[in-house]
Amino acid sequence: ELKVEQNPLFLSMQEGKNYTIYCNYSTTSDRLYWYRQDPGKSLESLFVLLSNGAVKQEGRLMASLDTKARLSTLHITAAVHDLSATYFCAVDRIVSGGSNYKLTFGKGTLLTVNP
Amino acid sequence: GAVVSQHPSWVICKSGTSVKIECRSLDFQATTMFWYRQFPKQSLMLMATSNEGSKATYEQGVEKDKFLINHASLTLSTLTVTSAHPEDSSFYICSARKPGQYGRERFGAGELFFGEGSRLTVL
Numbered sequence: 001e002l003k004v005e006q007n008p009l010f011l012s013m014q015e016g017k018n019y020t021i022y023c024n025y026s027t028t029s030d031r032l033y034w035y036r037q038d039p040g041k042s043l044e045s046l047f048v049l050l051s052n053g054a055v056k057q058e059g060r061l062m063a064s065l066d067t068k069a070r071l072s073t074l075h076i077t078a079a080v081h082d083l084s085a086t087y088f089c090a091v092d093r094i095v096s097g098g099s100n101y102k103l104t105f106g107k108g109t110l111l112t113v114n115p
Numbered sequence: 116g117a118v119v120s121q122h123p124s125w126v127i128c129k130s131g132t133s134v135k136i137e138c139r140s141l142d143f144q145a146t147t148m149f150w151y152r153q154f155p156k157q158s159l160m161l162m163a164t165s166n167e168g169s170k171a172t173y174e175q176g177v178e179k180d181k182f183l184i185n186h187a188s189l190t191l192s193t194l195t196v197t198s199a200h201p202e203d204s205s206f207y208i209c210s211a212r213k214p215g216q217y218g219r220e221r222f223g224a225g226e227l228f229f230g231e232g233s234r235l236t237v238l
Binding site: 040042102104105110 | 121147149156157158159161164208210212226227228229230231232234
């Protein structure tokens with residue numbers, strides 16, 4: 001069974017600082033997603049990482065994927081208050097039978113950026 | 116990106132009634148749709164996988180008779196919470212998978228898009 005572990009689960013940081021959220025998964029995957037969720041809202045897709053060594057950046061967020069280490073990171077640069085939210089990684093992989101793909105989520109990281 | 120619409124976005128009902136939530140892919144035909152449940156301050160829990168024209172595949176521990184899923188077309192899946200009780204109160208989110216492309220992506224591995232979510236409160 002695929003396990004997706006995210007850490008830290010809670011992150012409180014000051015504006016202007018840098019930090020990294022880690023996402024480890026237990027078996028091979030076909031793609032990895034990072035999502036943002038604001039309170040009371042659904043998921044907003046941030047990044048889709050397809051292959052080993054993939055790196056994507058959008059504003060102050062950068063995501064990378066190392067399929068050999070089964071590790072993805074979400075790096076926050078010079079955090080601002082607007083980045084406060086819960087961030088989820090999710091691993092997409094084919095399930096037994098080969099006809100369906102299934103997304104497994106990490107527990108999420110609650111990020112609070114303080115002024 | 117692609118658009119997935121969920122309706123209603125919130126619903127309040129009395130205990131014992133049934134509630135239907137719709138999930139529509141507005142600009143693509145979804146090969147597969149998924150239904151998730153999320154409790155406060157927790158992650159998303161997959162309830163079932165729905166393929167058009169076939170029975171849904173439920174995750175372990177999810178009651179099939181309680182949570183009826185119908186995937187009538189390639190753009191619409193519905194979740195009906197039957198005889199709802201207060202413990203069914205939750206945030207329900209659907210997602211739809213866009214067909215993958217031959218070559219670069221294996222067939223079936225299209226990107227996922229999420230609906231806006233439906234908050235159910237059972238009194």
